[in-house]
Amino acid sequence: MARAxxxxxxxxxxxRYCMLVPMPKVSxxxxxxxxxxxxxxxxxAEEAVRRGTVIYHLNIGQPDVESPREFWDAVQxxxxxxxxxxxxxxxxxxxxxxxxxxRDMGIEVEASQVMVCTAGSEALAFAMMACLNPGDxxxxxxxxxxxxxxxxxxxxxxxMPLETRIEDGFALPAVSEFRxxxxxxxxxxxxxxxxxxxxxxxxxxxxxxxxxxxxxRNLFLISDEVYxxxxxxxxxxxxxxxLEGLDEHAVMVDSVSKRFSLxxxxxxxxxxxxKAVNENALKYAQARLAPPLLEQLGVLGALxxxxxxxxxxxxxxxxxxxxxxxxxxxxxxxxxxxxxGAFYAMVELPIDxxxxxxxxxxxxxxxxxETVMLSxxxxxxxxxxxGLRQVRIAYVLEKDKLNRAMDCLEAALQTYPGRVNVTAAxxx
Amino acid sequence: MARAxxxxxxxxxxxRYCMLVPMPKVSxxxxxxxxxxxxxxxxxAEEAVRRGTVIYHLNIGQPDVESPREFWDAVQxxxxxxxxxxxxxxxxxxxxxxxxxxRDMGIEVEASQVMVCTAGSEALAFAMMACLNPGDxxxxxxxxxxxxxxxxxxxxxxxMPLETRIEDGFALPAVSEFRxxxxxxxxxxxxxxxxxxxxxxxxxxxxxxxxxxxxxRNLFLISDEVYxxxxxxxxxxxxxxxLEGLDEHAVMVDSVSKRFSLxxxxxxxxxxxxKAVNENALKYAQARLAPPLLEQLGVLGALxxxxxxxxxxxxxxxxxxxxxxxxxxxxxxxxxxxxxGAFYAMVELPIDxxxxxxxxxxxxxxxxxETVMLSxxxxxxxxxxxGLRQVRIAYVLEKDKLNRAMDCLEAALQTYPGRVNVTAAxxx
Numbered sequence: 001m002a003r004a005x006x007x008x009x010x011x012x013x014x015x016r017y018c019m020l021v022p023m024p025k026v027s028x029x030x031x032x033x034x035x036x037x038x039x040x041x042x043x044x045a046e047e048a049v050r051r052g053t054v055i056y057h058l059n060i061g062q063p064d065v066e067s068p069r070e071f072w073d074a075v076q077x078x079x080x081x082x083x084x085x086x087x088x089x090x091x092x093x094x095x096x097x098x099x100x101x102x103r104d105m106g107i108e109v110e111a112s113q114v115m116v117c118t119a120g121s122e123a124l125a126f127a128m129m130a131c132l133n134p135g136d137x138x139x140x141x142x143x144x145x146x147x148x149x150x151x152x153x154x155x156x157x158x159x160m161p162l163e164t165r166i167e168d169g170f171a172l173p174a175v176s177e178f179r180x181x182x183x184x185x186x187x188x189x190x191x192x193x194x195x196x197x198x199x200x201x202x203x204x205x206x207x208x209x210x211x212x213x214x215x216x217r218n219l220f221l222i223s224d225e226v227y228x229x230x231x232x233x234x235x236x237x238x239x240x241x242x243l244e245g246l247d248e249h250a251v252m253v254d255s256v257s258k259r260f261s262l263x264x265x266x267x268x269x270x271x272x273x274x275k276a277v278n279e280n281a282l283k284y285a286q287a288r289l290a291p292p293l294l295e296q297l298g299v300l301g302a303l304x305x306x307x308x309x310x311x312x313x314x315x316x317x318x319x320x321x322x323x324x325x326x327x328x329x330x331x332x333x334x335x336x337x338x339x340x341g342a343f344y345a346m347v348e349l350p351i352d353x354x355x356x357x358x359x360x361x362x363x364x365x366x367x368x369x370e371t372v373m374l375s376x377x378x379x380x381x382x383x384x385x386x387g388l389r390q391v392r393i394a395y396v397l398e399k400d401k402l403n404r405a406m407d408c409l410e411a412a413l414q415t416y417p418g419r420v421n422v423t424a425a426x427x428x
Numbered sequence: 429m430a431r432a433x434x435x436x437x438x439x440x441x442x443x444r445y446c447m448l449v450p451m452p453k454v455s456x457x458x459x460x461x462x463x464x465x466x467x468x469x470x471x472x473a474e475e476a477v478r479r480g481t482v483i484y485h486l487n488i489g490q491p492d493v494e495s496p497r498e499f500w501d502a503v504q505x506x507x508x509x510x511x512x513x514x515x516x517x518x519x520x521x522x523x524x525x526x527x528x529x530x531r532d533m534g535i536e537v538e539a540s541q542v543m544v545c546t547a548g549s550e551a552l553a554f555a556m557m558a559c560l561n562p563g564d565x566x567x568x569x570x571x572x573x574x575x576x577x578x579x580x581x582x583x584x585x586x587x588m589p590l591e592t593r594i595e596d597g598f599a600l601p602a603v604s605e606f607r608x609x610x611x612x613x614x615x616x617x618x619x620x621x622x623x624x625x626x627x628x629x630x631x632x633x634x635x636x637x638x639x640x641x642x643x644x645r646n647l648f649l650i651s652d653e654v655y656x657x658x659x660x661x662x663x664x665x666x667x668x669x670x671l672e673g674l675d676e677h678a679v680m681v682d683s684v685s686k687r688f689s690l691x692x693x694x695x696x697x698x699x700x701x702x703k704a705v706n707e708n709a710l711k712y713a714q715a716r717l718a719p720p721l722l723e724q725l726g727v728l729g730a731l732x733x734x735x736x737x738x739x740x741x742x743x744x745x746x747x748x749x750x751x752x753x754x755x756x757x758x759x760x761x762x763x764x765x766x767x768x769g770a771f772y773a774m775v776e777l778p779i780d781x782x783x784x785x786x787x788x789x790x791x792x793x794x795x796x797x798e799t800v801m802l803s804x805x806x807x808x809x810x811x812x813x814x815g816l817r818q819v820r821i822a823y824v825l826e827k828d829k830l831n832r833a834m835d836c837l838e839a840a841l842q843t844y845p846g847r848v849n850v851t852a853a854x855x856x
Contacts, residue, residue, distance in 0.1 A: 024676065147715045
């Protein structure tokens, strides 16, 4: 029999209400789905805004840099009278141009191997549905992008997390640790490179280890590479599609959301040389008919943006990263690892509980009428307790605002009633 | 053991190939997914175009009427510099305006009960995930919109079809027939009103029967109402949200694709007064972050289109319907029932096999250099044989083209080698 505590957790009010008034019950699978950890603080943020508090949003990876002029030109000059469905795999001209851009980067693919999706989110969902059966297992390093769990739950797929540690800068575990997670149901490895939330970039030797394991155990290697251009190291980010012998194993997820500040466009790509993956993912694409047309046309334009566009974007984010890291490292009790890429930092704070702290920042704190919104790291781990003292910071604001946000965080850490002085990582 | 015939059907080439070269296999669930019946003739159409044949596309519900001026004004004057994620349930101003439009039609809902989705497709997928567990059963009249099957398969939900017959004008079966399909796993009834592919509109008495059954057996009543404005009768289309006492049972799916010729915009709505449905559907919405922003802004504009916009659209389609019905009924051996709404006709032809006929139209036939593309009805039935002699015709072309398409069909039926002269419905 379930204990009272369990009951409380697993049965929300609306479900208990069912016992009194006859009404159809929502599905158990949806009740088990987690609410987005990135968005669950929204009601407290809305309340803070109502009180007149200014909030610096470092809680969501929402870049604020101008999108390429070519995007706006394209959406304003479509010459269309109405909006048609496109091919379920996207417009042919867009698929061709995307494939050509990949070839420019040394990723050899054809247009037929690129499917336009309604953002990277959908590409990942299609990859899971096409590659994995309900009950199949996918190994992935944690902390991981919280929505991987949502997509896995929707698809009935089991997540087998492999812990990485802040003390090691969230480095990829040795292949032997992946091997220890293998079971007869293991069907895929999922990586995010550069990584959200950690900013880690995997080096060629690490990727080669995964390549060998995928070949040896006949696993899909699914790689989310949406932050490819956000690379602050001197070496290029290697795509899994550049690894030898993985034509049938490699499935890449991509998106224009981050690199062109087009999160709201919802245009991404599923890229694989495995014909059966493409054919079967297409069936899911056909069921939802087509990705949005206006935004496909805009991205067709944006892909003509000169190299200088992205060089400027990267330099802007590099400066923000440098500012963030130096401010954080100057705060007593704060642990901030090296950040190679993307635009996130997973940071350990001298606090008792990151959910409580992030909520307190919005509910009970302000610094000269301002506060900062962060993501509690608990949502990025399969076991929330691993993220109890960590937060994810998205450095997506320009330097002035970022500085003011850090002023808020510094002041908050001095007055937060749940401050603890020695953290696990600080000790080591 | 499987028979050879079964093997051939269930194992595509790419799967058999796996036996020779080690490669990870795609999921069995994706192999079982049907390819879209509406789109599977595309390669033959492309080949016909290469030969120089003009094709009249009556195979897909892709309206060709101009979208409202207000849509284009809105997308061309966003004043935005970059595209942000919106709230996962869509922009608040859009939800408020949509709710106000529903109230204008006599459907009492609040903005918080409207979720903006990436088209009606996603709204339906969210409805299934939020309401139904894997293995749950949903009863729906057949023939049905083919993608219902795809969404049900993705969600692991069982479709329990209830046959409707061309001889009865595809009328909704009596409630007793629904009752006969009930099992302990029945969790929902799904209707499409006005209906694709049949054009049927359900009258208040029929809907009341379903209402009583939903209340009595505590079932969700999910209604796809995307063709609401395409109504050629003198009575309004009743929404399930207007039925008494169904606040907790009624889940409505809507879309702007058809009514504003915005199929490519991918904006739809999930509407329910059941708070648990809304809260749990929101989790799936959060996983995919947000619907497309530019198109949300465009629809915000389109909703200001004057009533005269849609009056013109409806009159245009009414004229097309009248033309189509009179042309079809003048062809020997063709059965075309009354069409009340939407812009489809399910028609019985004097042919041996509709898949063969539709392919033959593209591969081996032309009438003065022109041909017509139709949808074989086999894809709209759970048992393809029920649609063997039927095709779905989408009357989405202007009258001149529609006339020429009918000339093609008439000529084709005279020369098609698989013509049969007496059909079941013609006999009755």
